[in-house]
Amino acid sequence: MAKKGILLVNLGTPDSPSTADVRKYLDEFLMDPRVIDVNPVLRTFLVKTIIVPFRAPKSAKLYRAIWDEKTGSPLLHYSMLQQQLLQQRLGDGYMVELAMRYQSPSIDSALQRLKEALISDIQVIPLFPQYASASTGSVQEKVMSIVKEWQTIPNIGFLNSFHDDDLMIETFADNAAKYQPDTYDHILFSFHGLPQRQLKKCDHTGNYCLKVDGCCNTLNDINKLCYSAQSHDTARLIAAKMNLPRERYTVCFQSRLGSDPWVQPYTSEIIEKLAKEGKKRLLVFCPAFVADCLETVYEVTTEYGEEFKALGGEHVQLVESLNDSPKWIDALERIVKKEVNTTAKTPQLV
Structure with a gap:
């Protein structure tokens, strides 16, 4: 054959x-x-x-x-x-x-x-x-x-x-379990960023993306191929697998380039906000990646970790990617x- x-x-x-x-x-x-x-x-x-x-x-x-x-x-x-x-x-x-x-x-x-x-x-x-x-x-x-x-x-x-594959979702949840998520003050689902103009191009109606309040919070026939909407759905599914209430996590986006507006909220700004609220320990997923890379190993662990500590936080823990699970x-x-x-x-x- x-x-x-x-x-x-x-x-x-x-x-x-x-x-x-x-x-x-x-x-x-x-x-x-x-x-x-x-x-x-x-x-x-x-x-x-x-x-x-x-x-x-x-x-x-x-x-x-x-x-x-x-x-x-x-x-x-x-x-x-x-x-x-x-x-x-x-x-x-x-x-x-x-x-x-x-x-x-x-x-x-x-x-x-x-x-x-x-x-x-x-x-x-x-x-x-x-x-x-x-x-x-x-x-x-x-x-x-x-x-x-x-x-x-x-x-x-x-x-x-x-983005919604159940075994992929389970793998991310399993990877987080070893860090005892309940011991962290807040959980971030930090996705790779994209310029907002690229999201708008995915809206073939021209009247939905970034015009409807909370347009990325749920998937529908208009935004089913939208990167941001799929990212929010991935985070929601991982959170559901972990029994996380909505107030315990935030979806955000990292790695901006240039001056044009990118998908928001930005991870760096969320980290600053959480530090000002007195949060000390953050657990961070990067579910846009199936293998650890510069954006996970260095950007989250080192750069965001140092930023958070400088703002009064104590620890940023990366949940490793899917890798060879x-x-x-x-x-x-x-x-x-x-x-x-x-x-x-x-x-x-x-």
């Missing part, structure tokens, strides 16, 4: 924490028109002359702080473990490849390996629980731009999002088998 191809795609990471490699990574990442969705001339000017030259040396210093001497980048390390464990779980009937949207291993090289193995059915699984044009959408666009040049195009399916691999296996069985057929070009 013919093998099924599975392509796992995460965001990416520099090849090393050197300034040159970080500059190369940031350049590819930020030049993606789905990441900085402005006029191409303006994007090139901003990225090439302002953002990357100033940001690369600073980011390289942060990457060096989290870089492991043996395993390197935590995001790549855990992504590789996920690929290996999923391959073991699925067995010989599947060929599981890993790619990064930016840098190595590339999507092009992973697709080429599937092509050379004569795989005729490929399921692409962007490893982003919540859909965003700048992440999942960018992966989908990149894959299609590559395979459109092939003389024979295999059957290809794309997973849009899995067996239950998360269970979730991936179930997602794969469900998606493979429903992959839409595409015509063969000759």
Whole structure:
């Protein structure tokens, strides 16, 4: 029986924490028109002359702080473990490849390996629980731009999002349990940030996003593909699994870039607010990531931890990501088998 191809795609990471490699990574990442969705001339000017030259040396210093001497980048390390464990779980009937949207291993090289193995059915699984044009959408666009040049195009399916997968939700809740959540004053669900303009583009009615009070608090037919609405839903499901009352947690967003308004509330401002209220201990989830990375290991633990202490707080505890948790691999296996069985057929070009 013919093998099924599975392509796992995460965001990416520099090849090393050197300034040159970080500059190369940031350049590819930020030049993606789905990441900085402005006029191409303006994007090139901003990225090439302002953002990357100033940001690369600073980011390289942060990457060096989290870089492991043996395993390197935590995001790549855990992504590789996920690929290996999923391959073991699925067995010989599947060929599981890993790619990064930016840098190595590339999507092009992973697709080429599937092509050379004569795989005729490929399921692409962007490893982003919540859909965003700048992440999942960018992966989908990149894959299609590559395979459109092939003389024979295999059957290809794309997973849009899995923000409400119950095993993923359970894994996050399990990871938190060891920290005894009841001993913390407040719990944050801190998601990666996006410019508000990108959320507005997802509202095809033009009359809902950021115009209706609490538009992201519930999912409906209008906002079902909205990153912020899916993020709120993920937080609600994890909180429900943990029996957390609504007043015990806050949904917020981190990692802003530039002066345009981003999704709010901002994590840094929530931390300041909680410190002023006399909160001393915070437990922080980052449910936009399936593998620990710079934004979890350093931004939350170090940067927010130091900010909170400077404001009078005592401790910020990160709930680790899904990483190589067996239950998360269970979730991936179930997602794969469900998606493979429903992959839409595409015509063969000759």
